[in-house]
Amino acid sequence: MDDLAKQGFYPKNEQGFVYTRLDAIINWVRSNSIWPQPMGLACCAIELMAVGGSRFDIGRFGAEVMRFSPRQSDCMIVAGTVTYKMAGSVKRIYDQMAAPKWVIAMGACASCGGMFRSYSVLQGVDRIIPVDIYLAGCPPRPEALLDALVSLQGKIREERSAKNLFKAQ
Numbered sequence: 001m002d003d004l005a006k007q008g009f010y011p012k013n014e015q016g017f018v019y020t021r022l023d024a025i026i027n028w029v030r031s032n033s034i035w036p037q038p039m040g041l042a043c044c045a046i047e048l049m050a051v052g053g054s055r056f057d058i059g060r061f062g063a064e065v066m067r068f069s070p071r072q073s074d075c076m077i078v079a080g081t082v083t084y085k086m087a088g089s090v091k092r093i094y095d096q097m098a099a100p101k102w103v104i105a106m107g108a109c110a111s112c113g114g115m116f117r118s119y120s121v122l123q124g125v126d127r128i129i130p131v132d133i134y135l136a137g138c139p140p141r142p143e144a145l146l147d148a149l150v151s152l153q154g155k156i157r158e159e160r161s162a163k164n165l166f167k168a169q
């Protein structure tokens with residue numbers, strides 16, 4: 001089975017139609033229009049900023065619309081050290097984002113506390129919010145963040161969106 005078929009898109013028949021499923025269409029639209037919430041907390045945020053520039057151009061993946069409002073974003077990119085002092089705010093902002101929503105933990109600090117095994121640092125943002133993609137590195141390069149974004153797109157394309165939609169009603 002090729003990649004397109006795995007995502008729910010089937011080849012044209014003799015009339016020129018492409019068969020698909022509602023799930024596949026919803027997921028295709030969602031995965032190509034991710035609006036990131038840049039949660040820059042420390043040095044990893046500098047690499048996060050770089051992906052918005054022309055050299056790395058996150059717009060190639062449909063995710064260039066960075067929003068600082070939780071109401072207008074659906075993917076929180078936690079970039080940096082999550083201190084206990086900031087943890088409450090991170091959680092509150094995540095809670096204010098509308099579902100469906102996803103989280104990328106960018107770098108060692110966001111993933112597991114990194115080098116800061118200290119009284120003031122949360123040992124991984126997954127202790128307060130669910131994380132979809134963990135990204136290694138201190139800091140990860142911008143290309144690695146783009147790779148994480150592509151992985152997230154793949155994950156979104158395999159979700160049961162239509163089923164979840166009806167469940168929510």
Ligand code: SF4
Binds near residue numbers: 079080107108114139
């Ligand atoms: S992982 Fe490294 S670069 Fe990223 S916030 Fe932590 S110390 Fe800074």
